[in-house]
Amino acid sequence: MARKQGKQGKTGEAASADLVVWTNVSKNPVILGDGSTVGAGQQTTPEQAEFAEGSFWEEHDVLVSGAPILTDDGAGQIEVLSAEIETLRQQLADSDTWRESLQAENEELKKQIPPKE
Numbered sequence: 649m650a651r652k653q654g655k656q657g658k659t660g661e662a663a664s665a666d667l668v669v670w671t672n673v674s675k676n677p678v679i680l681g682d683g684s685t686v687g688a689g690q691q692t693t694p695e696q697a698e699f700a701e702g703s704f705w706e707e708h709d710v711l712v713s714g715a716p717i718l719t720d721d722g723a724g725q726i727e728v729l730s731a732e733i734e735t736l737r738q739q740l741a742d743s744d745t746w747r748e749s750l751q752a753e754n755e756e757l758k759k760q761i762p763p764k765e
Contacts, residue, residue, distance in 0.1 A: 670700040672709040
């Protein structure tokens with residue numbers, strides 16, 4: 649089960665209980681008891697937090713306490729994937745240029761074919 653944790657301030661001191669945040673780790677929005685929603689991957693506001701603690705969503709680990717933390721490993725994966733995206737974009741641009749040159753060559757070859765009589 650998720651445990652309630654206070655959000656840490658810049659000084660490292662635990663914030664008051666009203667600054668607790670919960671993160672929606674599902675791929676769908678969550679509707680809380682007050683009718684408000686927490687989008688996929690989003691965090692609750694301090695006002696919404698009181699409806700998250702002990703809720704059906706917490707019980708089923710959809711809302712978990714605390715803010716999401718990006719690990720160093722995750723940051724490294726982002727850099728690798730960003731580099732791969734740039735490589736794929738360049739390959740796509742190169743393939744478009746190659747396709748255009750083939751189409752131009754094809755048109756030139758069509759002009760060399762004598763017309764049917």
